[in-house]
Amino acid sequence: MVRTVTPLARLVARLLAVALLIALAVAGLAIAVFSIQSGTAALSLPELAKVVGLPALRDSLGDLLGAVEASGPIALLSALGGFGAVLLGLFLLLGVLAGRNERLFTADESVEGTVAAKGRPLASVAVALAEQTRGVVEAKARARPSRGGGSVSVEAAHRRAEGAEDLTARVESQLAPLRSGFGLRTRTRAVEGGKGRRVE
Amino acid sequence: MTDAPASARVELARLALNAALAHPDVRAGDPGPAGTCVTTVDGDRTEGVSVVAEGSGGSYAVTLSLRTRIVPLRPLSEELRERVRRAAAVSALAGSPSSIEIRIVDVDDNLVAPSATLRPPL
Numbered sequence: 027m028v029r030t031v032t033p034l035a036r037l038v039a040r041l042l043a044v045a046l047l048i049a050l051a052v053a054g055l056a057i058a059v060f061s062i063q064s065g066t067a068a069l070s071l072p073e074l075a076k077v078v079g080l081p082a083l084r085d086s087l088g089d090l091l092g093a094v095e096a097s098g099p100i101a102l103l104s105a106l107g108g109f110g111a112v113l114l115g116l117f118l119l120l121g122v123l124a125g126r127n128e129r130l131f132t133a134d135e136s137v138e139g140t141v142a143a144k145g146r147p148l149a150s151v152a153v154a155l156a157e158q159t160r161g162v163v164e165a166k167a168r169a170r171p172s173r174g175g176g177s178v179s180v181e182a183a184h185r186r187a188e189g190a191e192d193l194t195a196r197v198e199s200q201l202a203p204l205r206s207g208f209g210l211r212t213r214t215r216a217v218e219g220g221k222g223r224r225v226e
Numbered sequence: 227m228t229d230a231p232a233s234a235r236v237e238l239a240r241l242a243l244n245a246a247l248a249h250p251d252v253r254a255g256d257p258g259p260a261g262t263c264v265t266t267v268d269g270d271r272t273e274g275v276s277v278v279a280e281g282s283g284g285s286y287a288v289t290l291s292l293r294t295r296i297v298p299l300r301p302l303s304e305e306l307r308e309r310v311r312r313a314a315a316v317s318a319l320a321g322s323p324s325s326i327e328i329r330i331v332d333v334d335d336n337l338v339a340p341s342a343t344l345r346p347p348l
Contacts, residue, residue, distance in 0.1 A: 130329065133300050139288075141303040143330035147294070150333045154296050207300040 031117075032124045039121030129171045133208045145169035145176075148208065152178045155200045156214070161188040162197065163219070169210070177211040178204060183219055190216035234321035235277045235286060238314065239265040242288045242323065243275040245313040246306050253293045256331045263291035263329070277321075285324035293332040303328040 060074035067073065075081070093100040130142040149167040156165035164183040170176055182197050184190070193216045201212040246252050255274015257264045265272040278287045288310065294302060307326045314322050 133303070137325060139307060139325035140327040140329075141300060141307075142328070143299055144332065147296075147299065147330045147333040150296055151299060203298065207298070 032120060035117050035121030035124070037121070039118050042118065131169065131171055131176045131208050131210065143208070145171065148178060148204065148210070152180050152201060152204060152212070155204070156180050156182050156197050159193070159196045159200045161185065161193050165197075175209040175211070177213060180212065180214045181217055182214055183217050186218055188216075190218075233267075234284065234319055235279060236265060236267050236272075237319050238286055238288065238321045238323065239272055239275045239277040241313050241317055241319065242277070242290060242310045242326070243272060245309045246274075246290050246292060249302070249306060249309065251295045251297045251302055252306070253295065253334055256291045256293050258291045258329070258331065263289055279321075280324050284321045286321050287325045287327070288323045289327040289329065291329045291331050293334065294330055296333045299330050303330070 056074060057071070060069050060071055063069040065072075090100075094104045095101075130144060131148055132140060132142045134141040146169070148169045152167035152169070153165045156162055156167065159182070161184050162182045163185060165180055167178055167180045169178045178201070180197060180201065182193060184193050194214045197214045197216070198212060201214070204210050205212055243255055247255065255263075255272070257271075257273040261273075263274060263276045265275055265277060274291050276289045276291075278289075279285075280287050290306065290310070292306075306328055310323060310326050
């Protein structure tokens with residue numbers, strides 16, 4: 027769920043950040059221009075307040091706050107609005123904070139530096155290794171990082187005549203370099219056939 | 227008017243990336259998430275390398291973010307580290323790499339290197 031929503035949240039957060047920056051720039055410019063004169067002159071801050079409609083806003087806001095204090099439908103709407111604002115805030119926080127950390131599988135970390143790879147290249151290597159195994163028609167792999175170093179799950183499609191247990195053992199043997207090189211746990215599942223391929 | 231000479235950091239970034247790209251199994255540099263592995267000078271972006279000074283002794287932490295062929299990744303990383311160190315040693319740069327981080331961010335699925343048997347340790 028979070029993985030699905032995060033890209034949208036990130037996009038909304040970025041668009042909102044741009045919109046807020048533009049609004050801030052326009053507000054700053056307006057305040058700078060209307061600070062040229064003082065008192066109640068045309069380019070003074072009180073005049074800016076009138077142009078923006080702050081006195082009218084103060085009156086209407088006073089009415090609204092009075093209505094919110096009393097129990098009734100407006101208070102319920104306000105509570106719902108507050109709840110929605112909290113949800114929106116959490117959504118935007120997700121967009122700003124989530125997914126920033128690059129998920130890397132570390133093979134070696136020392137004063138000399140670090141050797142690390144992302145999941146996709148490791149999964150591709152796992153596929154290449156698995157497909158070199160005798161009897162494997164097609165392979166798919168997925169790498170998942172974790173605190174213990176991560177794991178690679180391989181699904182190896184094979185012909186009907188091949189025994190699944192033997193094939194799993196052969197694929198696991200092929201994947202040994204991934205275990206020793208990147209400290210990954212490997213798990214192989216043998217399935218009959220392969221996508222778009224004829225089973226002999 | 228002449229251009230100002232590039233800083234030792236920038237020169238080291240270029241040297242490290244060029245040394246890595248000279249390897250036949252390295253396809254390209256990758257800017258990383260949100261362009262975190264990029265060195266920019268006067269609007270000129272060098273993607274796939276970032277260099278950060280460590281202390282004031284002219285030593286730098288180098289990070290390379292790379293796309294490669296499907297080859298044993300760990301030996302490749304070690305070889306790239308060695309290439310960068312060698313290139314920095316023979317150059318007349320003021321800065322030298324104290325640590326070199328190699329990040330393999332992607333591989334070209336259809337480009338298994340002709341010489342690559344994936345049996346050696348990854």
